[in-house]
Amino acid sequence: MQEIKIAFVGQPNVGKSMLINAISKSNLKVGNFSGVTVDSTNINFEYKEYKIQITDLPGAYSLSDFTQEEKVTKDFLENEEYDLIVNVLDSTNLERNLYLTSELLMLNKRIIIVLNMIDEANKEGIDINSKQLSKILGRKVLKTSASKEIGIQELIDAIIETYNSDLKLAKIRFSDVIEEEIINIVDILSKRKFKSKLDYHVLAINLLKKDKKTIHMFHEEPIWIELHEVVKSAYEHIYIHYNNYDIDEIFEENRVAFSKGAYSETVKLTKSKKSNLTDKLDSILIHPLFGLPVFLFLIWGLFQLTFKLGQIPMDYIDSAFNLLIEMVKNSLGNGEIGSMLGDGALAGVGAVVMFLPNIIILFLGITLLETTGYMARAAFLLDGFFHKFGLHGKSFIPLVTGFGCTVPAYMATRTLKNRKDKLITLFVLGFISCSARLPIYVLFIGTFFKGYDAGNILFLIYLSGAMFSLVAAKILRKTAFKGEDEPFVMEMPKYRLPSFRLVWHSVYGQAISYLKKAGTFILLASALVWYASNYPKIDNKSVEIEQSYLGSIGKTIEPFFEPIGFNWKMSVAILTGLSAKEVVVSTLKVLYVDKDSSNGDVPDEENQGLIKALKKNISIPSAIAFLIFIMLYIPCFAAAAVFTREAGGIKYLGYLFVFTTTTAWIFSLIAYHLSKFLIT
Amino acid sequence: MTVYDLKIGDNAKIINFLAGREFRRRLVSLGVTKESKFTIKHVTMMRNVFELEMESGTLVALRKGEARKVEVKLCKK
Structure with a gap:
């Protein structure tokens, strides 16, 4: 049986995970979902005589080190072994999505281009000529809709067909100046019959891009003596032409031009495209005055649900475990083993399982807020305040969760994509007093501050905890995590109805990973x-x-x-x-x-x-x-x-x-x- | 003139990025490229965060520090 390793790549919010879900569902034999963290996820299934392994890479706007997700994706694509790339694009936002495609094309791998959410594009009157696009990109282009399950079987067939076909090289059209210099370099290489696994065209582009590995490789070769001169004059030519000495920026502009060109040659708009649902919702949800109250109400609701509704199963779990502990101890004669199993092991497991309802409800809420696109709006509203303390707008959710329980709060920091933001939030979260500390506070207030109003003192304790965390964040940002702020540039995704299968899948994953890791430790x-x-x-x-x-x-x-x-x-x-x-x-x-x-x-x-x-x-x-x-x-x-x-x-x-x-x-x-x- | 100087409803064209490569790359990958046009869609109450609607329909939010680093030219409607 042959094994096909596929990397699924796409920008955020293109419905990549839903697409994978649709593929693997129609081939029920889905196995191990590994690594539920922000890392890549592997899905295995069998189809005909092939064993197919899909790696779901985190969403990336481009191949850069900007966010942790993009770094994971970039490292995987550049260093891991895989047979082909499935590049998933949002059909309703093709121009921007093609920018990532233009970067992927330069990796010289087998690529299938998938225009996902084609149903939405049709609705919005976006007409894409996929044949023409396929010609321009030199790759197979398919139209799919993961939610309507359109084109799923075709995609699987295309995967197998592409796997068995020869590697075709994409030719991104660069500007005339660059194309000319590429030809010059290719010319020298072929005249000298330079031996290389890589195509001359690729080598030439890599040289012009100042790719370290390629330059290093050529340094060892005799041909470098001649080549060196050609490359040098090529640079001069390009620099003068662009009046710019940043070769990265020049290639970037070329890729932008390429994706713009590919877009305008293949897409026709048959009606004015704007869906104004997002407009309408945003006019309330991020309104300068109403936005914040609406947000606070939503979060208040979420916490009420988490801690009030979560309390009910929590109590049941608690008494069930107490009963179980009693039973174990009684049946083992209250002896040493009974005590160890009961008071030691079972009590520990109980303490872990007890938080599960809270975690499930909270993450259901957070996942819904994220997948609908609302979380970006929350960050938009709150970033001004939190940025003053060196935190991110999205730090709000973990910090407030911290008042309930620090465990889900730490997990909620996953919504923070920037590593520094995430670490600072993690470090200061413990200062927010969780509800488990309440019994201690109540006991001590009752004992030592009898004459005072307990409510006021409690409020003071909780408030000073919050102040501590904000001030600590500020201090950490100025000391341990100092350095220039990373730019805050964020896409505000369109509002979308979430796929319930996917939401459940995500919540289930979080719960399992909590049980596994925290469980063993506790x-x-x-x-x-x-x-x-x-x-x-x-x-x-x-x-x-x-x-x-x-x-x-x-x-x-x-x-x-x-x-x-x-x-x-x-x-x-x-x-x-x-x-x-x-x-x-x-x-x-x-x-x-x-x-x-x-x-x-x-x-x-x-x-x-x-x-x-x-x-x-x-x-x-x-x-x-x-x-x-x-x-x-x-x-x-x-x-x-x-x-x-x-x-x-x-x-x-x-x-x-x-x-x-x-x-x-x-x-x-x-x-x-x-x-x-x-x-x- | 930068994005920071614009008001809600203003249309403008991006002229230049006044910051390093990382910043520029980030914006470019989001479709915020030189020469592209946009409208200011929302600004928070304290003018801390700006939302731009690009011609392609993409919505992008910028913090005020970043908004000051994008040079623009006002366009007429």
């Missing part, structure tokens, strides 16, 4: 915490936490926390808080109150015992410092795992740990001493 971490708080055993009996490994660790790190007014119990709570913030309260309870209970989640009405004990043992300055530390240090293991994946390396987690811990420590120190000074 499982390990929670097993570790369980072990550390239950061992070593003396005489086969559980010891109190004070003598456990966790207790000893707490005592060891106490000196670190002493300057900011924490005792060893508070230090342990900070540590266990790493596994999940809710655990801080239960840890404090175990340490301060019920000495007999082996785990802290025994319900205790209103925590009265704990409040009394805390009041007796912790001073107000220490409590304030503790609150600030909780507000600023690393959210939890789940978040850390997701952060690592999104940031793209464990070293970033190291930076994050140092960054947040230092910030937390310094501000706790200031708060501790300041409040001590003010109170006494």
Whole structure:
């Protein structure tokens, strides 16, 4: 069986993924969807006697390093092995799409040109002469519509036909000056019978483009002595003609001219083309006055859905897991293995699965906002404000999500295409107080600030968290991520109805990748915490936490926390808080109150015992410092795992740990001493 | 005159890009090329972001910093 490797390339919003979906669906044997990140995705299926592997490359306006997606696409096309390229174009925006095509043609590969969304183009009265276009591009040109499933079978047949045909070379028509110089160089090469795998024409263009590899190769050849002179005079000729010394720009202008020419020779507009749906929607959605309120309402709705609706299955999952843990422990006789499986492993898995409803709802919303084209509008509206803090307009979504839960918030940074923007947002997100920290805040406010209005203090805490993240973003932009701002140039896509199959596919992918990566990490971490708080055993009996490994660790790190007014119990709570913030309260309870209970989640009405004990043992300055530390240090293991994946390396987690811990420590120190000074 | 000096509804033609290669390439790949014409479609309240509608129908948003780097000539309707 022969294997055909195909790279699908296209500009963003051309319906590429939907097209692949349509192809693979009609050949049900779709397998592994690998790498759900911003990377490429592979889809395998069999057709007749061929094994077909499609690589879905991220959307790219051109082959450049401008965005991470474009870099992935460019690197793949230039360095990986593949048999042919399927270049997908938006028929309603052909001129601009042909620019990428003109770049692809210079790669000298087998290419099939697919004019997608042909149904929309027909509706808008855009008439494309595909035969003529095929002549100009020297490649097969097909018309398809992924949503109406037009031309899908034809595309598959064309793939196989092109795979079996000889590689035809495209001839982009350059300007006369360049064509003339190409001929001069080809002339020398053929006269000297230069041996090369590549076509002379290609070599000539590469030389004129100052392609490093080609120049390097020629440097080793005797022919370079003669060639060198010809190339030099060619440059002079071109420079004088264009009155420009930037050869890149000259080729770029040539490609623009080529795509413009190809467009005007093949496309006829039979009616005035504008669909004014986008116009009408935009007149409200990005209206200078109404735009923002509409946006805020939409986002408010999304968060209501995420956290209110998500709460319902969350509670079910929680009680289901508690039941399961009980069952496991009972059936295993409440012994060591039972406890390890139940309190360690299952509790950890439960903590992961619990966030799943939130993540699914939130991503359903975000995906809808993205695929309809609204997200670009949100960025348009908010960029002015967020740019002042070194963030991007789209940073808004992750930052607000952070108030609910940091895990989906980290995942939401995927909408940020620029790497610097994404990293800064990732680094400051933890300062936004997630809802899991609420129980701690409530407990401490109830204990130490009884006379005040709890609501106001809570608001103050949440507000200062948000301020922290904005200021931190500004500082990061000025220090660790300094350098020139990357240009903010963004397409505002036409509004489109999303394909529900594709939306579901995307949400499903996000959910699975969350479960896989976060799941394994959390499982390990929670097993570790369980072990550390239950061992070593003396005489086969559980010891109190004070003598456990966790207790000893707490005592060891106490000196670190002493300057900011924490005792060893508070230090342990900070540590266990790493596994999940809710655990801080239960840890404090175990340490301060019920000495007999082996785990802290025994319900205790209103925590009265704990409040009394805390009041007796912790001073107000220490409590304030503790609150600030909780507000600023690393959210939890789940978040850390997701952060690592999104940031793209464990070293970033190291930076994050140092960054947040230092910030937390310094501000706790200031708060501790300041409040001590003010109170006494 | 640059894009930053234009108002909603103005028609203009791009004369030159006043920034480096990266910037120019980005715009060109979006169909914002020298000599091309466009209309200013939307501007945010604080004049931070501009939306251009190119002749081809493509909508492109520019931050004010970038808008100042695109030299234009006003065209009559």
